[in-house]
Amino acid sequence: MKNMNELIKEISQLESKLHDKDFLLTWEQSPEELERVLKTAQVLKTMRGENIATNVFKNGLGISLFRDNSTRTRFSYASAINMLGLAQQDLDEGKSQIAHGETVRETANMISFCADAIGIRDDMYLGAGNAYMREVGEALDNGVKEGVLPHRPALVNLQCDIDHPTQSMADLAWLEEHFGGLDQLKGKKIAMTWAYSPSYGKPLSVPQGIIGLMSRFGMDVVLAHPEGYDLIPEVVEEAKKNAQESGGSFTPVTSMEEAFKDADIVYPKSWAPYKVMGERTELLRANDHAGLKELEKACLAQNAQHKDWHCTEDMMKLTKGGEALYMHCLPADITGVSCEEGEVEESVFEKYRIATYKEASWKPYIIAAMILNRKYQDVAGVLDDLLNESEKRVK
Amino acid sequence: MKNMNELIKEISQLESKLHDKDFLLTWEQSPEELERVLKTAQVLKTMRGENIATNVFKNGLGISLFRDNSTRTRFSYASAINMLGLAQQDLDEGKSQIAHGETVRETANMISFCADAIGIRDDMYLGAGNAYMREVGEALDNGVKEGVLPHRPALVNLQCDIDHPTQSMADLAWLEEHFGGLDQLKGKKIAMTWAYSPSYGKPLSVPQGIIGLMSRFGMDVVLAHPEGYDLIPEVVEEAKKNAQESGGSFTPVTSMEEAFKDADIVYPKSWAPYKVMGERTELLRANDHAGLKELEKACLAQNAQHKDWHCTEDMMKLTKGGEALYMHCLPADITGVSCEEGEVEESVFEKYRIATYKEASWKPYIIAAMILNRKYQDVAGVLDDLLNESEKRVK
Amino acid sequence: MKNMNELIKEISQLESKLHDKDFLLTWEQSPEELERVLKTAQVLKTMRGENIATNVFKNGLGISLFRDNSTRTRFSYASAINMLGLAQQDLDEGKSQIAHGETVRETANMISFCADAIGIRDDMYLGAGNAYMREVGEALDNGVKEGVLPHRPALVNLQCDIDHPTQSMADLAWLEEHFGGLDQLKGKKIAMTWAYSPSYGKPLSVPQGIIGLMSRFGMDVVLAHPEGYDLIPEVVEEAKKNAQESGGSFTPVTSMEEAFKDADIVYPKSWAPYKVMGERTELLRANDHAGLKELEKACLAQNAQHKDWHCTEDMMKLTKGGEALYMHCLPADITGVSCEEGEVEESVFEKYRIATYKEASWKPYIIAAMILNRKYQDVAGVLDDLLNESEKRVK
Structure with a gap:
């Protein structure tokens, strides 16, 4: 430093x-x-x-x-x-x-x-x-x-x-520390990908914050999620524009494998389906508790179709030299630890546990x-x- | 200053x-x-x-x-x-x-x-x-x-x-700032009046605090409320005594119009009927939830008979030069804003909004x-x- | 000092x-x-x-x-x-x-x-x-x-x-202040005794803390409780060992009278039956609300068999010169004040009220x-x- x-x-x-x-x-x-x-x-x-x-x-x-x-x-x-x-x-x-x-x-x-x-x-x-x-x-x-x-x-x-600017800026400070400077981030591939979690209604602000910020520094930002898990369109546009201006790239893909391939950094994290978040706002405004219950059920069922979006050791092998930096805003849904099936395998999380703490410390x-x-x-x-x-x- | x-x-x-x-x-x-x-x-x-x-x-x-x-x-x-x-x-x-x-x-x-x-x-x-x-x-x-x-x-x-001494003293500090000195308050007419609100059980301490304090500085204090909305008798006696000693006056009236007439300052605010506050204490002590519900209903019905106690632009025209200073301890029940029908018309409140913030800032x-x-x-x-x-x- | x-x-x-x-x-x-x-x-x-x-x-x-x-x-x-x-x-x-x-x-x-x-x-x-x-x-x-x-x-x-080390150390600081030095505690008899209370589930940490600490300073520590109100066996062993090393003594007895006899200090306080605390942990872990209700009932019934464990004026007369120092971590269950029947008689507590405040002030x-x-x-x-x-x- x-x-x-x-x-x-x-x-x-x-x-x-x-x-x-x-x-x-x-x-x-x-x-x-x-x-x-x-x-x-x-x-x-x-x-x-x-x-x-x-x-x-x-x-x-x-x-x-x-x-x-x-x-x-x-x-x-x-x-x-x-x-x-x-x-x-x-x-x-x-x-x-x-x-x-x-x-x-x-x-x-x-x-x-x-x-x-x-x-x-x-x-x-x-x-x-x-x-x-x-x-x-x-x-x-x-x-x-x-x-x-x-x-x-x-x-x-x-x-x-x-x-979520305090999160994304802390993440950026950590990347700067880890890779030895902002200029070292140019050309690095970061995979912001959806991951399965048995929970409902997680906000979109972390993935949006990441693609909106990391695209400013010449990184190759890849956004991956199953169909229906889109982010706010204006933010995605922002990321595209940022990538062009910074000399990086922004690439939406529809498979975790593709996102992980040769990535320097992976950020696998769950978020709610975009449509659900919209409906949820309406129901909350209307104070419709029954409707919210229904929506939660539907959302969890939709999530459950994508349990294969799982950050496993095998997935990590796809990354650059099998050694991409794993990031998470915490708490992660760790399979077999905080839930039965979640975002990340225990052995992967454990390898990067201290790294995620340092990320948070910023x-x-x-x-x-x-x-x-x-x-x-x-x-x-x-x-x-x-x-x-x-x-x-x-x- | x-x-x-x-x-x-x-x-x-x-x-x-x-x-x-x-x-x-x-x-x-x-x-x-x-x-x-x-x-x-x-x-x-x-x-x-x-x-x-x-x-x-x-x-x-x-x-x-x-x-x-x-x-x-x-x-x-x-x-x-x-x-x-x-x-x-x-x-x-x-x-x-x-x-x-x-x-x-x-x-x-x-x-x-x-x-x-x-x-x-x-x-x-x-x-x-x-x-x-x-x-x-x-x-x-x-x-x-x-x-x-x-x-x-x-x-x-x-x-x-x-x-409510921190409120009434802050109010007094604001009057001192607004009129340019405590001595400038002598002979000013302040109308502490009840006003309609669709809420229940507001304490008596603000009107009591105002008549108990403003009567100390030679002001002409007028207290107005519908029948049944009396304050604690000892406090009213205190206000009378204070007014005599300070060379001001204390006048209870039964109409908002009379109170507003030629007033330099108006303080229209809802409070609970005195008898209700007494009964409420008994019921709370007895932990009688059904009784409290009943009482609330009765109180709101009683309030609703006095919706004409409303600080409107027309009422404000009755005040000195139509330009009396409006005061409130906040939050005010503003008609069409915080409730359907309340203590004060939106246009009146808006005119004095910043003044009430300054009042509170003390x-x-x-x-x-x-x-x-x-x-x-x-x-x-x-x-x-x-x-x-x-x-x-x-x- | x-x-x-x-x-x-x-x-x-x-x-x-x-x-x-x-x-x-x-x-x-x-x-x-x-x-x-x-x-x-x-x-x-x-x-x-x-x-x-x-x-x-x-x-x-x-x-x-x-x-x-x-x-x-x-x-x-x-x-x-x-x-x-x-x-x-x-x-x-x-x-x-x-x-x-x-x-x-x-x-x-x-x-x-x-x-x-x-x-x-x-x-x-x-x-x-x-x-x-x-x-x-x-x-x-x-x-x-x-x-x-x-x-x-x-x-x-x-x-x-x-x-409960912050409590027992504060208690010790108070004893040091009261008796004029740690060395003055040698040979003093302190009676840590159970007392009746109509409440349920009070932790064992205060009596355990007291016997574990006071036995370090050459005091004659007496522990008294009805059958079934044991403390954690390892802590009792610790107290025994401490007493031997410090040149004091540790004596478990089964009657309050025996404990109070010639005591310099008495600490009458309720705690839960040991077995109950164990079962309670199981039930809490299992989230068994019905079981917890049952257990509470049984525990209160068990407590009620020992209402004679009561720190009365008569009991105090048994202590050294009738003038032992009464201690409590507060709040005490005072008979006729905080409950119908409790740990201590009102007149006893009142005599030592200020002393218990000073104890707490450490x-x-x-x-x-x-x-x-x-x-x-x-x-x-x-x-x-x-x-x-x-x-x-x-x-």
Whole structure:
């Protein structure tokens, strides 16, 4: 890893408007902006490793709003705001509520009088989560403009219906670490493929986030899934466009074998059928419990037809030298461990277990880096101050 | 707004025994004590605006006990203790429990070994909430006296059956800001009036808090409600007495129109019929769910007879120059927005929306000011230190 | 109490490997290690009393995992991590889950990227709680070894199926305070006795913790319970062995009277029949709700045969001079107060109420002392730094 002074210098040379916009979709950020976040995360992680405190706030709240259960993301967010000096405060609105208009405007302001960051996870409804975040963002802008809020809290997308930018950026940071640099990713083949799981309604945001981000760095991105498991068409278009611009490629295929063939990286993960996710939103809005039960049954039956989408040792042999890097956002559905039949064979997962932990370990730093870049135009200056002071994190 | 040095000097000249008593009812505090809290809140708010850290605690817990759901008050309290340097810890006793005697004494001590503030919201039972807070306060006094507790935590009334002092004081701070000083409130007419809402069991503490506090500053306080929607008689007596002493007036009327006529300020808000609140306490104590259902039905039917208590544009035309300041503790029941028929017309609310947000924005600072004045006799000295150090809140 | 400089010097002279192992059972620690924790707690408590900040962390998370409801322990842990400068983050896995293997390994790492302490309470299942903690500890060790975690979080046993070390050590600190030194405990008779309570399923960890720890200091430990209310045989063996080594004695008896006779200290407290706790674990694992109901009924009936195990004034007269110190981990089941018939008569409890509060007040400091000793080999040096800096906790 580069040393901190080099990284800080590189950050100072990257143009960025991140201080002026929320990080809601990776494809709304320029390559330089993405690099700034990655390098900021690297500096923060290095500082922690060297026992240097990264507190930039003496006080302030970091608010979290989880509309879906979460352990990993919750702890990553809590870690991120804590390392910056903020205190967590959870907004518990009830899970199934879709708020709009007046309520959103008002709540966004009421919770933000002393807030410096707001993290939202809202991935249950196609067409709703990201839109909700933008509504919150506008309410915050308006609150600042009208003199209600003393400053604009940073808004962080902790997973929505479209993207999961803290996950995909953490994945990218891990790939950068693993392969020794962003430039090393050019021409690498990454297989984002569907895999069987006995569970229902997993969001599309991880595969969408991966194809939307990895296509920015000249990689050969292959997307594989059975018929009916499409992603949001606009995101697929985005990935195609990104691949062209970055000098990589984007190839949808319909078999796991084809995707794995000669891959440098494989990311086998289950998600719900696209049509099901759409219907589910309607049923949830209508509060139709019987309908939801029916849908779940149908979905699980549909899944069960594709149990052969299984990341086995034999499948791994198809990859480049039989040694592709296995990735997962965790928890994986491991056959014989967390379920009878799942996404991945136990021996494959075990081989890459520590690798997936390291992948996950980037998330707190990525979230903190997003908040810092939203807060400061001159992030390099702030990091430089922290480094010069080198206050100990632990006595 | 005055500058901070002037405010701090004024604070130092106001006599106060707030360091020696809990702030449980505004009418237990002298005018000078109320002013001290207001000015302290102004200094704290100005400091935040100027990026000056207000941490007076290096560590310590700020405990919260909410016996009723709450988003606004919860965030205000969390913001207040955070800006002082405390960490929040929630005591979740279950909502419907009325604890007494041994349990209160013991719990109060057990949670307070490292506590510097305790905020309680207990507004569900007429005759119980404020009494409970005093029981906690006595247990804490006793704990200090007996050498169990190293110091006395500040107890903050975050809403009880009688008063809602953090709300009414925030409202007063907003009026002071809006009209340019406490002295500007003399002779202003404020109409605290009932308004229709399709909801049930709203506490009486907001209207009681408003008439109990605004009557202290020479205002012409008018209280309006339909028959049967009386407030606690002792509080009404308090308001009368206050008005006489402060050179203002207190006038109960039975029509919204009369209250709005030439008013400078209107505060239209629903609350439950007094008799219903009394019966509800009995039924809750008896755990009589069927009885509670019945009561709710009767109450909603009674409410529905008064749908004409509606803050419309036409009603607003009756006020001074048609331009009275509309106030609300939020959330308001807005007709056609949050309910079919409610307290206020959408166009009226929209005109004053930002004003109500600014009103609410005072609450974190009022709560922090209450805690500081409970903790320190020489609050001016503490604020002066913070100002001299001028440590940045955000790097 | 000795002054802080003396205590710190004594700490520096006590050999300890606590920085290299988790504090999961008191009998796994050497006498010198136990003394170090006691003295560290004394220094921390004195510092708080003298308004000296004890923050050794600028940031970091203190994670809590409570598999059973808890107010006292929750607040003690929150207080402990707060006084060290950590922020609390609760891991809410659902209460009845017994996690194993992959899930434990993964979760332990996922929550620990920025964690400095993890407190676990898991006392519901005989044979499971302590084992779970060791599984977490191994996962953390492995995470550090593999480069996933930047440092090893301190693991604190906040009550398991075998021991309740934060309780027993707080009890010991209180005895040391009350009697004026650890050496004063030699030859004192402590009666750990069962007492009747109308509740079901109380864990065995408090009596086990008491006999396992107090037998280390030359005390005459008497354990009394009705037939069928045995403790885990291995722990009883441990107590016997400890008593021999420390020059004290360990005597199991079958009557409360015999235990109270000439006792210096009495600890009357209910716990569940051993066999019931074993069956309960099986039924919980099998998710057999009907079976659990049956078992509860049988257990309460069995308890009811022993209502004479009651700490009355008459019983207290049997103790040394009628003036033994009454202890309890709280909350006690007080006859006529918290239940119709319980562990202790109201007048007895009332006489010792403040004493039990003081007993409880040690717990936050004991927990913080355990974390410090896990974190630093040279705790004396760290405490010395804090004392020299003498930064004010409250401005």
